[in-house]
Amino acid sequence: MTGQVRTVDGRVAGRRGQATRQKLLDCLSEMLSSSPYRDVKVIDVARKAGTSPATFYQYFPDVEGAVLDIAEEMAKEGAGLTDLVAGRSWVGKAGWATSEELVDGFLDFWRRHDAILRVVDLGAAEGDKRFYKIRMRILNSVTNSLTDSVKELQAKGKVDKDISPAAMAGSLVAMLAAVASHQKGFTTWGVKQSELRPNLAQLVHLGITGKKPTK
Amino acid sequence: MTGQVRTVDGRVAGRRGQATRQKLLDCLSEMLSSSPYRDVKVIDVARKAGTSPATFYQYFPDVEGAVLDIAEEMAKEGAGLTDLVAGRSWVGKAGWATSEELVDGFLDFWRRHDAILRVVDLGAAEGDKRFYKIRMRILNSVTNSLTDSVKELQAKGKVDKDISPAAMAGSLVAMLAAVASHQKGFTTWGVKQSELRPNLAQLVHLGITGKKPTK
DNA sequence: TCGGTAAGCTGACGGCATGACAGGACAAGT
DNA sequence: ACTTGTCCTGTCATGCCGTCAGCTTACCGA
Numbered sequence: 001m002t003g004q005v006r007t008v009d010g011r012v013a014g015r016r017g018q019a020t021r022q023k024l025l026d027c028l029s030e031m032l033s034s035s036p037y038r039d040v041k042v043i044d045v046a047r048k049a050g051t052s053p054a055t056f057y058q059y060f061p062d063v064e065g066a067v068l069d070i071a072e073e074m075a076k077e078g079a080g081l082t083d084l085v086a087g088r089s090w091v092g093k094a095g096w097a098t099s100e101e102l103v104d105g106f107l108d109f110w111r112r113h114d115a116i117l118r119v120v121d122l123g124a125a126e127g128d129k130r131f132y133k134i135r136m137r138i139l140n141s142v143t144n145s146l147t148d149s150v151k152e153l154q155a156k157g158k159v160d161k162d163i164s165p166a167a168m169a170g171s172l173v174a175m176l177a178a179v180a181s182h183q184k185g186f187t188t189w190g191v192k193q194s195e196l197r198p199n200l201a202q203l204v205h206l207g208i209t210g211k212k213p214t215k
Numbered sequence: 216m217t218g219q220v221r222t223v224d225g226r227v228a229g230r231r232g233q234a235t236r237q238k239l240l241d242c243l244s245e246m247l248s249s250s251p252y253r254d255v256k257v258i259d260v261a262r263k264a265g266t267s268p269a270t271f272y273q274y275f276p277d278v279e280g281a282v283l284d285i286a287e288e289m290a291k292e293g294a295g296l297t298d299l300v301a302g303r304s305w306v307g308k309a310g311w312a313t314s315e316e317l318v319d320g321f322l323d324f325w326r327r328h329d330a331i332l333r334v335v336d337l338g339a340a341e342g343d344k345r346f347y348k349i350r351m352r353i354l355n356s357v358t359n360s361l362t363d364s365v366k367e368l369q370a371k372g373k374v375d376k377d378i379s380p381a382a383m384a385g386s387l388v389a390m391l392a393a394v395a396s397h398q399k400g401f402t403t404w405g406v407k408q409s410e411l412r413p414n415l416a417q418l419v420h421l422g423i424t425g426k427k428p429t430k
Numbered sequence: 431t432c433g434g435t436a437a438g439c440t441g442a443c444g445g446c447a448t449g450a451c452a453g454g455a456c457a458a459g460t
Numbered sequence: 461a462c463t464t465g466t467c468c469t470g471t472c473a474t475g476c477c478g479t480c481a482g483c484t485t486a487c488c489g490a
Binding site for chain 1: 251252253278279333336337338339340341342343347350351375377378379381382383385386387389390392393394396397399400401403404405406410411413414415417418421422425427
């Protein structure tokens, strides 16, 4: 489906080339976790990967370009987040379980891709369409499923008609993403991880079903 | 209370100095709105302000330092957000009004300070304590008020005991902040501003009181 | 009016990152 | 060993960073 990996000047990358390319991406990922995005320099990434800046520019137009590649990779994994919602029940105890698992899965995914998601978020907020699309692809995998859930409940008359499924789902997902990216902030503020999760689940359940969960 | 404005090398800034300093801040603000944070260069800010890079370094240690000053200024205004919650009722129609006004006020504040808040958010997410404190100061003005509201309702037995007021308030505020910073995203995704607001208000009301609002 | 003093600004400079290129090193097949 | 195409790096021009010495400007007391 996706064409082979190519260098900036159009050559196809062979086995060795792909290895160094990947190494550069790995080192970049690591740098993003340890230093501010604004201060990540090509030369540092190259040094860390045991190669030269010129090599970096053979595979990526610039730092941003490389970040996009990492993000793209992550987005593929993110597609699996749909499973946290699709085909699940929102009724009774099962509904509460769905809520909890959604929150857990989401927080976990965000924690694992912490650094790169920060940059994607920034790029999207700054209006960069490439970052925005990636962010959307990840969030949509959940948002769409949630939107469907709300519509379904509405059809059954279990949820008020004046709720906009898309807006509700979008808001909840945005909340999850926001809380996830400031998890450390919550803890240093005195809110424990263990009380955060059930509260988020409660909010999700309230938002989707309009009712308090039965635990 | 706060000492006079000082240059990096310790001189006190006079009338003229403060003017150029402010001009630099204004230009920086403008640049942040129009170009990616990563690409904002001292030389561009200086050029835009009709002065030289050296002048910039007289007033700020670096771009980040200047951004912090802008953020500090904004945080002062943000303190006023408390009024959106403090002393308001969460009962009946008044409760719904409180929800709506909170959402409106929040979204408006965020829209006005769009660019700078993006950077503050990034800095905070990256673990920079200075940015984190500023972000906290703004959000806390609302979060604390909301936390109190929840506690009060709990005391009256109107809200379940197993809710953590702080976690709930924090999550809701995080949601508001997240939705606010991706407002454009929602609209391009097909969710209208007009349906977003009431849905957010609904979620806030649900989260705080545990009940659907009476409109 | 006239220095004197401190504030305010800038030209210039070494240092470093960027991004492009050409040429050398290397692996694989003949 | 030779050829071929991939892969890496030394080098270079360019431009931004961050600092300093030194010049200009404003203010103030005598």
